[in-house]
Each structure stands twice: as structure tokens, then as C-alpha cells.
Amino acid sequence: MEETKMGKYHELAEKIVANVGGKENINSLTHCITRLRFKLKDESNANDDILKNMDGVVTVMKSGGQYQVVIGNHVPAVYEEVVSIAGLSGDTEEESSGGSIFNRLIDILSGCFQPFLGALAAAGMVKGFNALLVFLKLYSNTSGTYTMLNGIGDAIFYFMPVILGYTSAKKFKLHPMVGIVIGSALCYPAVQGSALQAVFESTAGAGAAAPYSLLGLPAYDTFLGIPWVGGSYTSSVVPVIFIIAFAAQIQKLFKKIIPEVVQTFLVPFFVLLIALPIGFLVIGPIISILTDLLSSGFQGLMSFSPALYGLILGFFWQVLVIFGLHWSVVPLAIMQITQEGFSQVLTASFAASFAQTAVVAAMFFKLKDKKIKALCPPAIISGIFGVTEPAIYGITLPKKKPFIFSMVGAAAGGLYLMLNQVTSYTMGGLGIFGILNFINGEDASGVVNGAIGIVIAVVVAFILTFFFWKDDVVEEEIEIEIPKVMNKDIITSPVKGTVASLSTSKDDAFSSGALGKGVVISPENGKVVAPFDGTVMTVFPTKHAIGLISDNGMELLIHIGLDTVQLEGKYFETFVKQGDKVTRGQTLVTFDKEAIEAAGFSTEIPVIITNSDDYLDILEPQQKEINLNDDLITALI
Template sequence: MGKYHELAEKIVTNVGGKDNINSLTHCITRLRFKLKDESIAQDEVLKNMDGVVTVMKSGGQYQVVIGNHVPDVFAEVIDVAGISGDSEESASGGNLFNRLIDILSGCFQPFLGALCAAGMIKGLNALLVFIGTRGVFEYTTTTGTYVMLNAIGDSIFMFMPVILGYTSAKKFRLNPMIGIVIGAALCYPTIQGSALQAAFTATAAEGAAAPYSLLGLPAYETFLGIPWVGATYTSSVVPIIFIVAFAAQIQRLAKSIIPPVIQTFVVPFMVLLISLPVGFLVIGPVISMLTDLLSSGFQSLMDFSPVMYGLLLGFFWQVLVIFGLHWSVVPLNIMQITTLGYSQVLVAMFGASFAQTAVVAAMYFKLKDQKLKSLCPPAIISGIFGVTEPAIYGITLPKKMPFFYSMIGGSVAGAFLMINGNTSYTSGGLGVFGIFNYITPEGDARGMWIAIAAILIAATIGFGLTMAFWKDDTVEEAVEGQTAMTVRKEVITSPIEGTIAPLSSAQDEAFAQGILGKGILIHPSKGEVVAPFDGTVMTLFPTKHAIGLISENGLELLIHVGLDTVQLNGTYFEAHVQQGDKVVRGQKLLSFDKDALVKAGYTIETPVLVTNTADYLDIIESDKKEVVCSDDLITALV
């Protein structure tokens, strides 16, 4: 259940219930319902609801204005209403790689807390064995306490397919209970590769025919005449995700052809009967071979140059986290630990969080902005325990160079860890708890001491570089008649050439009232949108009618071309960037045929809004009548 679940329930109730919903899509700020009967929707209740900005009715749509977090609310609403939402925004930008990252993160994120807890318990057990071997007290791998703690910590790794069966079923919209059954089937003892091989040996001893084989792998008898390839799936990671994805397609097909009155039990019957044999015969063996090849590839790269591997992964790890690309590596680390009992894939990133935390500590002594300075202590505390998002997004990344210094610290620490051959024996402990990941199950703590040394290296470099080279760019300005105060400003140049007007003159009430943010209205004279600052494309819809940007200093800007142009599904629009792209001021973002839009009956007035206005003291609009793309349009004061 997500953070917007309660809000979603209230929205569904007040639009007339799920039976009143024909369809639901969303654009950049709004849930766009098509209702069977708009008259039974409770307009005033929705408008006064916490989390809802206002309600609009336009183009046959009942629009509930939410704001920038509309994708999260949308996901909860379709879950509450039990409908299949057809979002106007594809997850993670729509390309194949981004979709893969989105799938992996969606499957692993729900149980990361439990995974961390299990890893910490295994690390604690290893620490106790280490202390026991020093004669402090009796504690070995055969004691009852060790056996129980090991079972608690190891269970999530042993039955990983069951956990992933549930989370991946939620991701692919398969019945979650079916996902659990599929995961449990993969863990069933007698179908594991070792059990099958034992059966082969017994069969051969009795003089039976030699077992089948496929691509050099052993097989056990046949299923409907097809050789059954033996593979071990307990503790596996990737095969279950692909099998569940296939099962979701079977469920969708089964629901379309099976009468509703018997779907409750016939659909699961068909899904299990088809997806699991295909999983055992084809998907599981193929994916297992591919993941083995990928694992071998990473190992070959590490063997070729451990130093280079450590430098690169340590340097870029925080960048990978920012863009969510670390999810392409995390599953491989978990897979190696669950199958081999150890992994070096993520060892080189261990120092990065400590470098980041040390940089924030140094910035605390040099910051002039008291508001930003007050954010440092809690960011340092969370960073010590491995949670660096507050430090990255709130402090170092907006200031640029401190973030770069943390990357250097993480890089050197990564090389140090790889030179010393450090190996992780469990996955879970974050921050300082992560040092226990490097104690072997037998109690050898050499890796822990190397990890502690890496922490000191990363922190020293990050702290030292920041203290030596970084200067706060905050400008001290004296305000007449008042004590001197700290003021920072960010200038947004015009993204479009044309005439400008107050935002209050917008035809769309939500924009005109300023409830989505402060800004200005542009009547374009040229069908081109350019970047108004250096930053990142935060949101780009497939319809290409709107784009959300975030500047390097954290200012969030929405550029929305035309009124109701979302209904054109991208006709007359062309995008020159993708979601997640870095852009520089003046770079072309979008093109649109303004004459064709007007001829089709659409207004092309374009609101340009600062959507996080609460973060600024004031938003000052230009007083010019006409602007070109190099002119200052909006000034935001911090």
C-alpha cells in the first residue's frame, strides 16, 4: 500500500465509485477520468480534499488536478478502482533499457528493508563467530544460536523466488498469489538440479537408458516427450521475474476467453498449467545460462583490471543511483551471493556513501546559507547509515563541485577495496552496518578491517577536497533599511519566442489561479521550445505537449504548450530530447506546428510555471511585452 493509497480511495469514492469510471489516463498534473455520469461526482468535496488542487471539466474529461506527483497517485487510483489504466506517460521514458530498469527496481524495492535486515543478521552472526574464535566466549557454526540466527538471516536468500514471485506479480499485474505459487514451485526440492542429478545416478545404476541432455546440461526424463533440463532455482533471482512476466500474459489471455463466472479458479489453473512447464522447459534454463554468462563477464572484467573496475564503479556509483541505473547491477550481486555465497560485483561502491557524508560535513563549516546549513546534520546522520539521498539531492548535487569531490573519494576507496580483493558474503547491511558484510561465515574479519580502512580513505578525501577547494557561491546582498541577509537568485530565460501576458489571463482556470505554481504566459510567435537553464529533463510525455525540467540548483519548471493539446497524442509535436537527458541553456527541446494547432482549433498559449514555488522567497516575472529566447523571463529568489 503506497503513501497515496488513502487519497486514491477518497478520489475513487467521490468521482462516483469504480463503477462510474469508464477509463482513466493522466497527463503531467491531472488525473483525466472519463465518467459514465459526471453529475454524481462530488466536485466540491474533491476540491476541498487534501492532496487535490482543484477539479476541471474539459473535452469530455473529468480532470482532478493533483500536481507533479500525479503518476504516483494514478498508480494507486487504478489499483483501488481495479481498472487497467492507460497512462499517457510510459514508465521511465519508454525505451527498452529504461523499462528494464523500471521492472527491476519495481521488483526489488518492496523488500529491500527485509533484505537489509536479513543481511545485517547474517553479518551479526559472522561477527559473533569472529569474536568466538578469539576465545571471548564459545560461539561456533555448530551452536544452536548460530543455527537459528543463520536460518533467520538466510531464509530470504534461500526462498528468493517466492519473494520475487509476489513483487514481480504486483509489477506485471498478475494475481500475487499465483506469483507466490510460481516462486514456491521453483523452490520445490525434487525439481532442483542437484536432486535431478541424484535421480540420474540412481536410474543409471539400475541399468536404465542414459538421461537426455541439452546444451551439455543434464536432463531428467521428459515432460510430454520434451527433455527436462535440470537447473537449481532455490536462491535464484532472474528466472522467476521472466516466468511471472510470461504468466501475466497468459492470465490476460485467459481472462479474455474464459467466462467470468468460472474465472476465479479456471484462470489460475490455466496460468499455472501453461507458465510453469514453459518456465521449467525453456525460460528457466535459458535465463540461467544468460545470467551465468553475465556473471562471468563481470568476473572477467574484474580479473582483467581490479583497479580500473574499482575506480570506475566507485566514481560513478552515485550517478548510477541518481538515474536508477544501479538496478542493472544490484540483482547480479544478489544472485551471486545467493548462489555462490559471495560476490565482488558491488564491493567497489562501498566507500561512496561515506565520501558523500564527509563532503556534507565539510560543507557544514563553509556554508553561508543558514537554511541549507541546517539540513547538514540530519543528512550526515542518515549518510552514516547508508542513506545518502538527502545529502545528494538537497545539498551536494545543487552545488555541483562537492558532489564531484565525493565521486573522487568513492573512486579511490573503490580501487583500494578491489586491490585488496575484498569480497562480500552477504547483501543487506548499509552504511556502517555494511562492514559486517565482509566477514566470512567462518569468522575471518580481514575484509571488515579493509572496509573500515576504505571508509577512512573515502571520508578523508571527500572532506579534504571540500575544505581545500570549495567556496560557497552564496552572494551577500544588503537590503536597504534592513540587516544584510543572504540572497540567492536563479534567472530563467524565455524558452519560447513571443508575446507575454500575466498568468492570470490564461484560459485554463488551473493555470490562471496559480494553483499549479507561479509563472507567466507566453503567446508563441515561433513553434520552438528551448532550455531556459542548464539542467535535466525531469518529465517528457509521449504526447510531447509538455515538458518538466529541473535546474542544476533544484528549480522545477513546467512548460505546457497549448490548452488540451494532450488530446492530440503528439500530432504536430516533435521532441528533440528524452526524459533524463542533461540539457544546456538554449538547447532545442521541442518543436510544434503552431499554425496547424490553431487551424485544428487549439489555443497555443503556453504557461511557464515554477512548480516548487514554496522553496523560494519570491518569483519575479519579466515586465517586457515581447521576448526572444535569450531574454530573462523569470527570476526566482531564495
């Protein structure tokens, strides 16, 4: 049965793609509850009439720069087939939202990370599994088994710029393969800081201090005589995103000035030749300077007040992870443990992964989006082992408030840990296994306080999310059916005239939609006919309005003029009474249009479906001028 469904959807999708002008005519595609919303390069290439008469398509509408193909309640399944047939990317379903800089930044970060969340979660689970087996002493961290599993789990993190090069290129509309090359260049060994130091020592002598070290920056070489500051870009996040954003602008510029026949290779040539040197010469050094400034700030704050340090670092730790700036703190901890045998630099951040994991656990019980909900279990497992990127980028950050709750929980845990002077004596396992870092010989008090810190962070984050966050997604049960002509009621026009949206009515009760959905008709003459087969429910004593119900249950109000109730029936003549059966096109009312207007009343006629909430969608006509018995409104059931 499922194969039959999918085959039928595939056939329908093929016809739709062909008749919107082919996949080469599609710029982007989204969908709502009933409609495929295309942005076409040239709408004149679409075959309107063929689509309107196609089995499985209700109608075609053009609005707001979109070419809308109305499908019905099985539109999500048809959308998936169209995406596949047209070779579109799923991430074109929504474009970047506008709004504040903060909201746009979150949109960019989420858009760059969401495509590989599944792989990221899997890698975190592999690393956690490997750490568990080492902890259980099934093998050592020097064995070949550990090395292989660590490589499998660590690869996605080590080559993060390559992956982000691809996803951010799609986000910024840069050619994805060019994005991969940019990400790969950032991971190329010869451009890393240690490699540049070797270059400098080979010319200046072993152990020589590079001049840039006076500024606390990595080693450097020169590019066309310009000092080139080296840095380690493997596992980094921010540099590649900024370089890709810049490269996208370069691509846009050169596409305008390079002939199309040679754009395939010349545009990428200039993009790489310009964007990467700028990245290495400008973006990388700026990130290094920001990292060093942040490191100095953390050291000064911890000396001033450990408790305040615990609150601030705990609260902002996950923000630092997002921007890759947490590496400004990690080297300090490594240096202290190497020189002194202990460190408190990272203590305040220890509870952050557990707070993030607790938030995801709470969201699991409240999420309505099944796709996001399915990401929660692997994100929780990954978070327990200290890898929270899947939770941050795919689940909590896009929802905003849960991410803030995780920051509050992390701050509470960080405060407790710093107040109790919990100290790390090794840079060992992540997540739950990180608690072993607090063992000092026979003294296990650090482990106890570390566990209490975890509990505080988890409880605070979970309670805040569970009781103070509500998913804003409206859950909709969508039944997938074999495509067919949509069940619908069609209202033909009861009046000849000019059609406008109901919102343009001069009467607030009608224009607000409070009485239902519909249209307004400016009549050309004084004749009103039945728009469907049905029954007369009401004929107002003043004859200016009539209520009908169709044989299919549609309730309709035809209101002739505004405030014409004051005429008390003058200039109106009715031909039916309450309870009469009527057929489509039968005369219901006539009125003297000129006399009513001369009396100072508007003759616009609202035609309103009063039970419009019973319908899936109400489609207004595309044409402005309409004749008696022309299709006026389509109501989808």
C-alpha cells in the same frame, strides 16, 4: 487534533470515491500539488455537479484522459485516504515511465523491489547482528541461537522468488496471488538442480553424469518428453521477473477468450500451465547459459590482467548483483578455496558494498524526499554488513547518477586490492566482517590492504556524490489542514464570446506566458465589464488595455485586440479612469468590433493574471462558450 483531521479527511475521501462512481469505477489514481487525477472506467458515472459543490473540493476538470478533482494544498492527505477507502495500491501512484530500454528496465527493477525494501533492510541488519555476535564469540555458528537468527535474516533472501513473484505481478498487472504461486514453484525443492540429479541417478546409477553436464548445465529430467534443465532458483532474481512478465501476457490473452463467469479459476489455470513450463524449459536454461559464459569470461580476464580485472569486476559488481549474475563468480571462489586454500576471484568486489554505502551516506545529507531519506540509515547499517540491495533498489539506482558514482568508487577500491594481490583464505563474513577473510595465519597484511581498499572506495564514492550530485526533487512544505472550501479568487468573464487557452494567442508575448497566466476570448460583441470588485490601476491612453487589481490583491490585464495600440484610441470608449473603484459587472470599455476587424486587426482579448506566481494554481474554464459574468478563471490561494 490529529484524529479530528484524519476523521475529516476520511469523510471527504469517502464522498469523493462515492461520487466518482465508486471504487469499482477507478482504474488508477495519481495526484499533483492540487489535484487528484483519476483514470475512470466510465467518466459518465461520476457526479460532476455534486463534486464541484462539495465542501473541500474546488472544482472538477477533465483533461488528457484524466478526471481531475481539484482539492488544494492538502491533496496528499486526501489522496492517502482515497487510496485506503478505494482499496488502491500505493504503487499505482505512478505508471512506468517511457523512454529508453535502460530507463524502462530500471523502472521495472525499482518497482519490483521498492515495496519490500523495509523488510529487506531489516533482514540484512539481523544477519549483520548475528555475524557480529559470532565474531565476538558470544555463541558459535553451530548454536541454535545462530541458526534461528540466521533463518530470520536469511528467509527473505532464500525465498526471494516468492516475494518478487508478488511485487513483479503487481508491476506487470498479473494477479498477485498467481505471482506468488509462480515464485513458490521456483523454490519448490523437487525442481532444483540437485533434486533432478538425484532423479537421474536413481535411474542411471549413482554418480552417473547427466548428458547436459557436457554443456556445463545442471541435471535434467523431461517434461512431456522435452529435456528439462534443472537449476537452483532459490535466492534468484531474474528468472521470476521474466516469467511473471510472460505470464502477464498469457493472462491478458486468456481474459479475452474465456467467459467472465469462469475467469476466476480458468485464467490462473492456463497461466500457470503455460508460463511455468516455459519458465523451466526456456528462461531458466538461458540464465544458466549466460551465467556459465560470464564465469568463463571472468576467469580469462583475471589471467590476462589482475589490475584490469579489479577495475572491471569492481565497477560492474553491483550491476551483476542487480541481475543475480554475481552467482557466476561466487562458485569460482568457493571452488578455489576448497581446492587451493585461497582465492582472488571475489577480492575486487569486496569494496563495492562500502562504495554503495558511502553514496547513500552522502545522499542522506542532500535528499529532499523525506520518505527516501528515512530509508538511508537502515540501508547504511545493512550495507556495512554487506547487504546492499536496499540501497541499490530503493535509493541509488532510481536516481541513476549516484549508482554510477558507487560503481566508480568500487572500481577504485577493486583496482587497489588486486594491485596489492589481496587474497581471501575463507568464505566468511560479509561486509565489514569480510575483512577477516584476508587473514592468513600470522600474516595480517591482507587485512591492512583490505582496510585501505575500503577507505579508497568510500572516499571516492562519497566525494563524487556529495559534490557532483544534486537531488532533482523540488522540496515542498505541505501543511495538512482540516479540509474546507479552498481560499480562491474567481474571475468572472469580462466579455461574452469563445474561450481558448492563452497558449493559442497569436501574440508571442501573451502565448509564452511571460506576462502571466490566463485565457484568450474571441468576443461576440464590443462590451468589456469588470470581472471582480476592485480598483482601476491603469487605463492605457489608447484605451485598448486596462489594468485592474481586485480587493483581494489579484492583478489583471485585459488587452482588447492585438496591436490595436496602433489605432491610438480610435473605435474605443472608456467609462472609468485610473484610481476608480469598480464593481463586478460594471462597464469598463466599449469598442467597435467590426470596425477594428475591418481595419485589419485581431479582436481577440487576452485576460491575464499578471501576478499569477502568487497563486497555488490557475484553473481555466471547461466550457468554450461564455457569457458576461460567468465564472472564467479560478485562482487558488
